Amino acid sequence: MIIKIKCPKCDAESTLSLITDSYQGPYKCWKCRGLFSIKLAAGKFKSCDSLSQEEFDKLLEIEALKAKLSRQE
């Protein structure tokens, strides 16, 4: 499913395509390049936290690791 996300900082809209209707992970705004950790549940935007570059990189690492692990199953 495709979910629209509005950047909390600059209001730029972008879309995220998801396999399930919930998501929790890193998000980078294409416009203001703001870094966030976002949470979606049942196709709805739930919460969003600003991240530092360091925190964002860490989240990306975790996501990459998760993807790697799920491929091995």
Ligand SMILES: [Zn+2]
């Ligand atoms: Zn933005």
